[in-house]
Amino acid sequence: MTEQLMTGNVAAATGARLARVDYVPAYPITPQTEIIETIAWWVADGTMDAKFVQVESEHSMLTAAGTASLTGARVFTATSSQGLLYGMEMLYNISGWRAPMVLVNVARGLAAPITLEPDHNDVLAARDSGFLQFHAETCQEVTDLVLLAYRVAEDRRVMLPAIVNLDGFYLSFTREKVSVPDQKKVDAFLPAYVLPHPFSASEPVAKASATMEGSLYTYFRYNTHAAALKGKEVFAEASKKYDELFGRSYGPVEGYMLDDAEYVLVMSNSFTALGRQAVKRMRQKGIPAGLLKLRMLRPFPAQEIANSLKGKRVVAVFDQNLAPGLGGILWPEITSALYHTKGRPEAVIPVVGALGGKQTTSKEMESIFEAMLRVGGGATPEPIFLMRDTELKHVQQAVARATKEVS
């Protein structure tokens, strides 16, 4: 084990290197590109014994990734934002193919308008694709979750692809200290990928044949769901093993000052650090605040979420995404996880913020707790859309400039 300073992107590439992947089809997109550049370099200088190929689109990249996985190669690739959506059709295919590849998504807001900094509309658009989803807050988590993702994805009880998500810019380009797992121990944790029925000359196989009736289609779809659910116990086993080998333990969710908390903020990824600061400050003011970080979004850890939040007074879900006409994407998922729980919180407040990586101040985070404190009398909580007065002024100035007539 060595400690190294590295960006979130290099941490992702490091995970792929330690997993001894065989094949990396790639296509550049900001802010992911550093991942594939790093791997291209490592393949070129012999650090990695893998084949790297740059293709002409994310759609082709994911197609090649999936078919290589079905041929018996351990496959890694990465994308962001528009790239994930451009290849979206293939995500559903790859999970249906039961090809256990790992895809890193470096989150970035979606056009239009086109932007570069992160929110989670891209990765959450893949939430129903059949890919397992793990969300990282730190560079350390990125490396570790890539390795855990392979172990879970390739487990015969699961055999589904996985996405590891990290935030663009805030994590992708932030250097943090990463304890790099020892290769020998990784090899013990992650045995070689052996596919049961690869394409072969001696035992030909037909894959992804059409199902021309609903019952067959339904059967295979249910199968995918059952396999994804199996991912919960397989992740728990893998995480236990990882802890034994590397001394780091990862649950599907992670509490912060949660035990005696009455007001809990639920969120994921890099902005969680801001959430924790807000919790600390609220505690200093004597308010029993806490935080629940979501790490595994698929399979959805409904029971763990319910267990973590039962008995709390009020919960707020920080959605770094926007479903126009609904609000946040995770809010209904968290709320439904709590509905059948005895002693469920009195209210679950939807919060939308940090779209396109919008700078978010501690005051904004604290305002979420203040809103939780105001809840009472069984009223439906008002959704909160974070934006500061100074930001609004800035936007108004920009709009004025854009619409100003040139004389």
Place this chain on the structure above:
Amino acid sequence: MSTATRYKTLKDLPREDYLAPGGTLCAGCGGLLAIRLFHKVLGKNVVWINAAGCVTIMMSYPLSPLKSNWMYTAFASAPAGAQGVRDALDVLMAKGKVPRTEDLKVVVVTGDGAAYDIGYQATSGAIDRALDFYYLCYDNEAYGNTGFQMSTSTPYGSASKTTPVASRNPLGNTKNKKDLFDAWRIQGAPYVATLCTSHGVDFLRKVEKGMGVHGPKLFIAFAACPTGWGFDPKETVEIEKLAIQTGVWPLKESMGGVVHHTMVPRTLRPVEEYLRTQERFRHLFEPVVKADAVGRIQGSVNAYWKGAAAAEGFEIKLADIAG
């Protein structure tokens, strides 16, 4: 042909069949016939990579008429699917994880919709990367599986469901067929050939020749389509022959960019003989003969062969332009 070939006459057609009869495709499907012959030459060790089309339905779970490997990918990305399989086999063999005896020929098989239109970008990428694969396009000159809508392979004057013949659109499709052969050739594909199952020996020799070439290899097979074109399924091979004899479907190959016509009709029969056999061209002759349109088709066929004859130095007697 000067190079040694296993295929002197049709009697040399390999007996082994890797595609069982009784499949779910239409009776008289020219595409299926092409796939059967193609497979005979390639042998058993093949993985077919398919994009959405008529042939997709041939592989309906749990049945398979194939004795080889099959993979359905997506409409737009069969060549990328071939990339993944080829690369994985190469890297796994190099690492000793897969024995070389398990190696496979990677063959993309799609209709013209995928080959000419929606999969064109992925195809161009695969050619650029010099991917070692075969692309067999069964070209029935429209989107057959969805009920015969025009593709960029649809010829001038053909009716289709999206270029319907009506008062304001009397000719059907008024664009010329895209030249996929030259698109591949100009991008640098080392071997490109057209095929027609009515000319079996020519067909077999070209596939055999392609097997000796490393890199992207395109085979565009004329695929007469009884359902879409509107003719009796028993006429498939007769219509194929007419396509060759009228010069509508030139049999040719390009090796390293140099084009060679492998079957030159000494005297072109009038295109009208070919067009009249099919429902999709009926409006060119009924209720009255549209001499301009038929003349235009004959003119473009004549111009094509005139150019080819000049380039390669062969003799050919063109057909008169009627009207």
